[in-house]
Amino acid sequence: MRHRKIFIHEVPNKEMKDGDIKLLMILAFRYCLERRTETTVFINNLIMENQNMFNENDWKRFVKEINDAEDLGNPYEIQLWNKLLSFCQNKLLDKR
Numbered sequence: 001m002r003h004r005k006i007f008i009h010e011v012p013n014k015e016m017k018d019g020d021i022k023l024l025m026i027l028a029f030r031y032c033l034e035r036r037t038e039t040t041v042f043i044n045n046l047i048m049e050n051q052n053m054f055n056e057n058d059w060k061r062f063v064k065e066i067n068d069a070e071d072l073g074n075p076y077e078i079q080l081w082n083k084l085l086s087f088c089q090n091k092l093l094d095k096r
Contacts, residue, residue, distance in 0.1 A: 022053045026061075033065060033081075036073045044084045056095050062088040 025047055032040045047054070047062070054062075063085060066072070072081045 018053055021050075022058075025050065025053070026058070029062065030065070034069050034071050034073075036077065040073070040077055040080050044080050047084065048087050051091065054091075056092065059088045059091045059095075063092070 025043070028039070028043045029047060031037070032043050066081050066085045066088070069081070072078045
């Protein structure tokens with residue numbers, strides 16, 4: 001059976017909910033981590049700009065996954081991941 005691509009304009013009345021967008025950001029974060037992709041800066045900024053979508057468990061997840069990563073990439077990417085790591089840690093401190 002062959003599958004065809006489905007384009008967003010073909011999905012009738014589909015509006016993305018906050019939970020959908022949050023899931024996409026988490027999946028994009030995981031995709032970027034350890035992959036040396038040019039989208040790292042975009043995804044990290046997107047997470048920080050939409051911080052209200054995330055809860056304490058999400059911030060803990062980001063911290064753990066960045067800390068557990070074996071390769072954060074080149075020096076520029078390492079700087080980006082450390083910036084997001086610091087941001088997440090500060091969000092956790094704000095929760096206390």
